[in-house]
Amino acid sequence: MRIQFQEKTPEPVDRDRALAHAQLTVRRDWAANIHGFKGWHQAELDPQPLVLHDLNGAELFYEFTLRRGNSAVGSVKASASRTLGSPVIAVETAPRRWDPDAAARKAREKAQKQFPKAEIKDTSLVVYGYPKIGVRVDLKTDDDLQSVIYDVSSMVQITRFGPDQPEGLAAWSFYETIALPHADKKIRRWDLANRELDEVGRVAQNAFATAFTDREADTLRASLALQSQFAFIEFYSSRVLKYGPRCTPHDCFMLYAQQTDVYCAVATGQMILDFHRWPYTQDQIATAMNTGASGTDPDDQATGVESLTNNSMNATVDYTADWTEAKAEIDANRPLKSGIPGHARACAGWKRQNIFLISQPPRRWLQIYDPWPWNADICQGGGVVWEDWDAVTHTNFMYVRHA
Amino acid sequence: MIDADAARASAAREIESGPQNDDEHFSAWRGASVGEPQLVHDELGQPAYWLVPIENQGTGVGAVRILGSGRAAAMIAYRAGSNVLELNHARVLEVAASVIADEQLGEVLLVHDGPPGREAWRVEVLAGGKLQRWIFVTPGGIYQRSPGDERLATNQ
Numbered sequence: 001m002r003i004q005f006q007e008k009t010p011e012p013v014d015r016d017r018a019l020a021h022a023q024l025t026v027r028r029d030w031a032a033n034i035h036g037f038k039g040w041h042q043a044e045l046d047p048q049p050l051v052l053h054d055l056n057g058a059e060l061f062y063e064f065t066l067r068r069g070n071s072a073v074g075s076v077k078a079s080a081s082r083t084l085g086s087p088v089i090a091v092e093t094a095p096r097r098w099d100p101d102a103a104a105r106k107a108r109e110k111a112q113k114q115f116p117k118a119e120i121k122d123t124s125l126v127v128y129g130y131p132k133i134g135v136r137v138d139l140k141t142d143d144d145l146q147s148v149i150y151d152v153s154s155m156v157q158i159t160r161f162g163p164d165q166p167e168g169l170a171a172w173s174f175y176e177t178i179a180l181p182h183a184d185k186k187i188r189r190w191d192l193a194n195r196e197l198d199e200v201g202r203v204a205q206n207a208f209a210t211a212f213t214d215r216e217a218d219t220l221r222a223s224l225a226l227q228s229q230f231a232f233i234e235f236y237s238s239r240v241l242k243y244g245p246r247c248t249p250h251d252c253f254m255l256y257a258q259q260t261d262v263y264c265a266v267a268t269g270q271m272i273l274d275f276h277r278w279p280y281t282q283d284q285i286a287t288a289m290n291t292g293a294s295g296t297d298p299d300d301q302a303t304g305v306e307s308l309t310n311n312s313m314n315a316t317v318d319y320t321a322d323w324t325e326a327k328a329e330i331d332a333n334r335p336l337k338s339g340i341p342g343h344a345r346a347c348a349g350w351k352r353q354n355i356f357l358i359s360q361p362p363r364r365w366l367q368i369y370d371p372w373p374w375n376a377d378i379c380q381g382g383g384v385v386w387e388d389w390d391a392v393t394h395t396n397f398m399y400v401r402h403a
Numbered sequence: 404m405i406d407a408d409a410a411r412a413s414a415a416r417e418i419e420s421g422p423q424n425d426d427e428h429f430s431a432w433r434g435a436s437v438g439e440p441q442l443v444h445d446e447l448g449q450p451a452y453w454l455v456p457i458e459n460q461g462t463g464v465g466a467v468r469i470l471g472s473g474r475a476a477a478m479i480a481y482r483a484g485s486n487v488l489e490l491n492h493a494r495v496l497e498v499a500a501s502v503i504a505d506e507q508l509g510e511v512l513l514v515h516d517g518p519p520g521r522e523a524w525r526v527e528v529l530a531g532g533k534l535q536r537w538i539f540v541t542p543g544g545i546y547q548r549s550p551g552d553e554r555l556a557t558n559q
């Protein structure tokens with residue numbers, strides 16, 4: 001493998017400035033009583049960060065360790081570049097589960113064993129596929145320079161590259177995939193947050209003290225908490241499909257397993273058709289959807305649904321699936337098909353976090369009726385799943401609506 | 404990739420505070436505990452994520468899919484015939500052996516055949532030491548295909 005890039009960090013952020021952003025984020029999350037931050041006013045950020053590099057070699061994050069006494073209690077990943085937009089990318093409320101020095105030593109040993117003729121020139125920590133971290137070992141053989149990356153926890157060598165690789169141990173550049181395509185917008189966002197940091201420093205200088213006593217914390221909390229205009233906010237919002245959405249509605253969707261290993265779209269169609277009171281067997285649906293030995297084409301699924309309902313239903317495939325679109329369908333009390341690479345499932349509900357860490361996006365889920373595992377008896381097999389929207393690759397939706 | 408202990412801890416947090424808590428499909432999760440995490444592999448045999456069983460009074464009632472980062476990607480409520488983790492290696496080999504003739508069985512691996520979530524036990528079928536095909540064992544039965552058959556890539 002050959003990854004000898006040594007890119008300069010674009011729009012670099014000074015480490016002291018990154019530390020101040022990290023401190024403000026931690027203090028605000030504590031002041032807002034976010035779950036997991038209790039007692040963090042007594043935690044102190046180690047000013048010496050771990051420097052985490054991008055796959056292209058540029059500095060990506062400064063990871064500051066949070067300590068209470070002698071114990072590490074968490075860590076904060078602050079941006080090393082304004083092009084990342086958010087000054088703080090992630091806050092971990094648990095100690096790091098791997099040891100950087102031990103990981104570097106093991107990676108050196110492994111590389112030496114794997115490439116006995118090579119000279120080890122350097123090691124560095126690399127975010128090889130956010131949030132996964134590896135140790136990059138730079139090797140020299142004669143005049144030839146190359147690098148290998150090992151995952152910090154498993155020490156598995158990373159051999160697959162590109163953001164389009166399936167989930168697993170694939171490597172991709174955070175800068176090239178996420179930051180740089182929208183750099184101008186992200187730099188403006190970072191600058192706004194930076195101005196806010198200056199303002200907080202002006203009105204509440206002690207917000208950046210290393211740690212507080214309980215009494216000092218009480219007086220500081222009010223100046224840091226972000227005030228809501230609403231007296232009471234539910235922790236979650238959610239909705240699932242209802243039968244008869246008036247008077248005394250009840251949850252209304254039925255899980256069917258796929259009857260063969262390639263009938264996922266067929267079983268999904270059966271769940272949706274049954275909801276609309278068009279009962280068919282899976283074999284009948286497979287015939288209408290032109291299902292073959294390798295499964296069902298998404299467009300054929302739509303054609304099949306329309307033909308089975310005598311065109312009283314419109315089925316539309318949407319290849320730019322978005323969580324808000326799924327939410328809109330459920331809010332209209334209609335199930336939809338959720339496509340992921342090579343698999344189809346039905347979606348019958350959504351849920352969203354309303355209170356979340358200031359520096360992180362809210363979590364969103366879909367309630368999925370997954371026809372896998374397959375089973376000849378459709379009343380066995382399958383599973384109901386609450387699936388994290390941002391943790392899954394979505395390829396398409398199919399909406400089924402009255403014509 | 405986080406280790407099994409971290410996956411177990413992450414799944415335990417989801418039992419307490421996950422989005423499934425007010426869903427009646429997950430009523431069996433009340434008072435449940437986490438079991439032994441199982442590593443799920445991709446088609447190349449590389450570790451992909453953890454599947455952590457959720458157990459109530461000794462019965463598997465579901466699972467949590469924990470990504471390598473520690474993030475809980477999915478909370479799954481099982482019903483009869485859903486629990487791929489109830490199949491142990493011996494049972495998987497027994498089922499696979501029932502459909503081979505003059506061939507040998509090789510490595511048994513828990514994989515996601517296709518996207519994450521399509522878990523199955525994959526058994527190598529060898530002839531003369533060479534890989535001939537895979538048998539996939541699930542709670543509902545088996546299916547077979549050749550390595551490199553990308554039929555799941557575009558269709559569903």
